[in-house]
Amino acid sequence: MVKGNTAVKEYPKSEIDQLNYLMDEYGEEIKRLAFTYTKNWQQAEDITQEIFISAYNHLNDFREQSTIKTRIYRIAINKCKDYVRSWHYTKTLLTNTFYQKSNSLSPEEEYLESEQKEQISKLILELPIKYREVIILYYFKEFSLEEIAAALDSNLNTVKSRLRRAKKNLETKMDREGGGYNG
Known part of the structure; x- marks a missing residue:
């Protein structure tokens, strides 16, 4: 498996440890990235959970042609773009615009x-x-x-x-x- 930009031989063996490792290593960065798309911290947290579930579910598909960091960011960007294209995002954005306090x-x-x-x-x-x-x-x-x-x-x-x-x-x-x- 790959950590950041370097290969790691001692990657966590159990599935739950792998997920925890990814979340500890990249969680805050990914949440901030999601916020730049959603402009809403709660929604960014929800999308971040979806991102890590998706990353975890596709760990076996990872061919190490890039770093795990790049792979997680690719998943994150795709999930965020999907959210921005969704009706829920449009509705939330309009609601926040009308009711936002200075x-x-x-x-x-x-x-x-x-x-x-x-x-x-x-x-x-x-x-x-x-x-x-x-x-x-x-x-x-x-x-x-x-x-x-x-x-x-x-x-x-x-x-x-x-x-x-x-x-x-x-x-x-x-x-x-x-x-x-x-x-």
């Missing part, structure tokens, strides 16, 4: 740096999924371009193009909102 803090309560981080996070979540996933995997999960291409089942040049367009899109949005871009 949670913005006054400028006196925030430091300039935290405001900028929040603005960037918000703008990333507004990006189309094909750009959002590349930005998150590259900058926040520190995947290489090749790993992103494998996780998304995309051509390397497509990943490079999406990353370039995502950065340009973010820069444009930040300029439009008056936040500028500091690199």
